[in-house]
Amino acid sequence: MTGVAVQLNGLRRTFGTVHALDNLDLAIEPGEFVALLGPSGCGKTTALRVLAGLEDADSGQVLVGGQDVTALPANRRDMGMVFQAYSLFPHLTALANVTFGLSLRGRSKSLNRAKEMLELVGIAQFAERYPHQLSGGQQQRVALARALAIEPSVLLLDEPLSALDAKVRVQLRDEIRRIQTEVGTTTLFVTHDQEEALAVADRVGVMRAGKLEQLAAPADIYLTPATPFVAEFVGLSNRLPGRVVGQEVEVLGTRLPLLAPATSTTVTALVRPESVQVTPETDGNGKVLTTSFLGPISKVTITVGEVLVVAQVATDRLASLAPGTAVRVTLQPVPVAIA
Amino acid sequence: MAGVIARRARRQRAFRWTVLIVLGVFFVLPFIAMIEFSTRDSTTWPALFNWPELSERYPALAEGITASLLQAALTALLMLVLLVPTAVWVRLRLPRLRRLIEFLCLLPLTIPAIVLVVGLAPVYAWVTYFLGGSSLTLVFAYTILVLPYAYRAIDAGLSAIDVKTLAEAARSLGASWATVMWRVVLPNIRSAVLSAAFLSVALVLGEFTIASLLNRTNLQVAINFLGKSSATMSVAVSLTALLLAFVLLLLLSLLGGRRRSGSTVDTVATAAPVATKEPAA
Numbered sequence A: 001m002t003g004v005a006v007q008l009n010g011l012r013r014t015f016g017t018v019h020a021l022d023n024l025d026l027a028i029e030p031g032e033f034v035a036l037l038g039p040s041g042c043g044k045t046t047a048l049r050v051l052a053g054l055e056d057a058d059s060g061q062v063l064v065g066g067q068d069v070t071a072l073p074a075n076r077r078d079m080g081m082v083f084q085a086y087s088l089f090p091h092l093t094a095l096a097n098v099t100f101g102l103s104l105r106g107r108s109k110s111l112n113r114a115k116e117m118l119e120l121v122g123i124a125q126f127a128e129r130y131p132h133q134l135s136g137g138q139q140q141r142v143a144l145a146r147a148l149a150i151e152p153s154v155l156l157l158d159e160p161l162s163a164l165d166a167k168v169r170v171q172l173r174d175e176i177r178r179i180q181t182e183v184g185t186t187t188l189f190v191t192h193d194q195e196e197a198l199a200v201a202d203r204v205g206v207m208r209a210g211k212l213e214q215l216a217a218p219a220d221i222y223l224t225p226a227t228p229f230v231a232e233f234v235g236l237s238n239r240l241p242g243r244v245v246g247q248e249v250e251v252l253g254t255r256l257p258l259l260a261p262a263t264s265t266t267v268t269a270l271v272r273p274e275s276v277q278v279t280p281e282t283d284g285n286g287k288v289l290t291t292s293f294l295g296p297i298s299k300v301t302i303t304v305g306e307v308l309v310v311a312q313v314a315t316d317r318l319a320s321l322a323p324g325t326a327v328r329v330t331l332q333p334v335p336v337a338i339a
Numbered sequence B: 001m002a003g004v005i006a007r008r009a010r011r012q013r014a015f016r017w018t019v020l021i022v023l024g025v026f027f028v029l030p031f032i033a034m035i036e037f038s039t040r041d042s043t044t045w046p047a048l049f050n051w052p053e054l055s056e057r058y059p060a061l062a063e064g065i066t067a068s069l070l071q072a073a074l075t076a077l078l079m080l081v082l083l084v085p086t087a088v089w090v091r092l093r094l095p096r097l098r099r100l101i102e103f104l105c106l107l108p109l110t111i112p113a114i115v116l117v118v119g120l121a122p123v124y125a126w127v128t129y130f131l132g133g134s135s136l137t138l139v140f141a142y143t144i145l146v147l148p149y150a151y152r153a154i155d156a157g158l159s160a161i162d163v164k165t166l167a168e169a170a171r172s173l174g175a176s177w178a179t180v181m182w183r184v185v186l187p188n189i190r191s192a193v194l195s196a197a198f199l200s201v202a203l204v205l206g207e208f209t210i211a212s213l214l215n216r217t218n219l220q221v222a223i224n225f226l227g228k229s230s231a232t233m234s235v236a237v238s239l240t241a242l243l244l245a246f247v248l249l250l251l252l253s254l255l256g257g258r259r260r261s262g263s264t265v266d267t268v269a270t271a272a273p274v275a276t277k278e279p280a281a
Helices: A044-052 A094-104 A110-120 A136-149 A165-182 A194-200 A220-221 A228-233 A315-321 B002-038 B044-048 B049-056 B059-093 B095-110 B113-131 B136-159 B163-172 B178-190 B188-204 B210-212 B219-229 B231-273
Strands: A006-015 A018-028 A033-037 A059-064 A079-082 A154-158 A186-191 A205-210 A211-216 A238-245 A249-253 A254-257 A266-271 A276-280 A286-293 A298-302 A309-316 A326-333
Touching: A006 A044, A006 B231, A018 A033, A018 A044, A018 A059, A018 B136, A033 A194, A033 A298, A033 B136, A044 A059, A044 A154, A044 A186, A079 A136, A079 B163, A094 A110, A094 A136, A110 A136, A110 A165, A110 A211, A136 A154, A136 A194, A136 B163, A154 A228, A165 A309, A186 A194, A194 A220, A205 A228, A211 A220, A211 A228, A238 A309, A238 B044, A249 A266, A249 B044, A254 A326, A276 A309, A286 A315, A298 A326, A309 A315, B044 B049, B044 B231, B049 B059, B059 B095, B059 B136, B059 B163, B059 B178, B059 B188, B059 B219, B059 B231, B095 B136, B113 B136, B113 B210, B136 B188, B136 B210, B163 B178, B178 B188, B188 B231, B210 B219, B219 B231
Parallel strands: A033 A186, A033 A205, A079 A154, A154 A186
Antiparallel strands: A006 A018, A006 A059, A205 A211, A238 A249, A238 A266, A249 A254, A276 A326, A286 A298, A286 A326, A298 A309
16 A cells, blocks of 8 residues: 555635634645644644545645545545544444445455454454443554555544543554554644654644644754744743844853844744753852652753743752752753744 | 431331322322223223224224324334434534524424414315325324424434544545434434334324314324213223333333443443553554
8 A cells, every 4th residue: 555645735714713724735745644733723623624525625725646636525535534532433343343434335355354454453352342342542543443444545643642541642652653654554643742743743744823834854843943833832942031143142141043033132032941951060150949850851940040941951960950059051052943 | 316317217218108109099090990991891802902893893993093003103204304314414514503403393392282283274274285184194293293302312312422523434434424324323323213203102192182173083083082982992992002102101211221221231341441451562
């Protein structure tokens, strides 16, 4: 199975006065795994539903494999979709749920194919169970098997992990990536969880108010955010006062390169906690306010004059950074965005 | 202290039994009277269960029974055909209209049958003109009459499932709307559909006012008519009709009960997957 290209051209969709999609363009390469990320109400789910044919766009075009499918109803678009939760047919067993789509296509070997799919998602032993006899994670696995069984041209995942608890979420997330790589289906994954998006996708699209702010590889999204919104939305950022000097911004005594040219001289720089370095020093410029343990890496909050700075440090250094300790705060010269 | 509690419990128990006995007598006494009266003529009951004899001796009654049974079946069918797709469509596409539809469906409950007839009479003049004066044409009026009960039952059934997500899942798997209804929605609201149908049947079997005032015949009209010539037979038929309605309502509550006990079985069964860990695969 090889993937097909997907193209959304100039999609518009308004609900009353809200622009859910505001001239959205998105191109997905064949076999690519793209995650749409954004705050709730940014239009990411609407984009996915328009692609699925479950929602009509006011204007614009949906191309799948070069074919214009804008006018096709959902049942003829050949898309596999996994919903947020509770989308399995309650009156059918796991196996019958997976067979459903195949039987509509009149496939002769549908039972074998369904069993294969359940095996692929790792719950072949629960084939005869009904949805209410399965845990949330198992239900979503069945839903994934059901969506993939029909060999869809595009796989659509609408926040499939958001109803699951943290541990199952991470496990299933990695599994979804593994399965997607294995079957090679072009996939669009919608989520509001940035960690999820950055962890699984080939490219992440950050959406805001119906528009795509940036579409790039996870590392690029994180390290070179195209807009202040992306910088603030993805990852944690310190908002620190800075003064623009030429192509650089001076923050806490350190000159940092700018990602984009600034329009004024006094700005707020967005600095990642991991580029803040903290060293205990009796006549340092800051003082540790609080520390919080987060596993291998911990968070330290420091006051530098009037400013609060959050830094990320290795947990083994936490002992030397007890609250009240005088420290020197320096910044690594990585490019920063300004808000 | 313990004495006070024991005395209070005793008093409550006595009160409960008194209420139960008084109500029991209130309900059972008419039945006993009916049984006693209908058995005074020993030929009554055998005749009732001997269809050829019944239709020969009481042609109007036989006609009424046939008419009522057909009306009941057709009303249930027409109600389902109209109401189920409408309720589903409203939930899927027009959620804002839900309150309005509910209000419309409950209206017949607030309008007395006699008022309905006043409104229906001119309409039925046309119905008679186009479709003839058959008693089966009452099905149209009855479908409206059963709406409040049927709507409630079906709406409750639809509330128990996430119709929108299930329909969308089925659509994305390639199902046509007919397939969505037939293979996804209906199997999941089966007991709601059955209770709506049973309620409709029970209601239609007991309907008198509209049929009588529109000069149609049904079971109740026939019983009323028979009461003037053969009192014991009319009481025997009334009793049978009552028992039939009882059986229907009993089946209905059993159906609901089975669903409830079914879900307790489910909770027992779900205990297993909770214990088994998420497969690591």
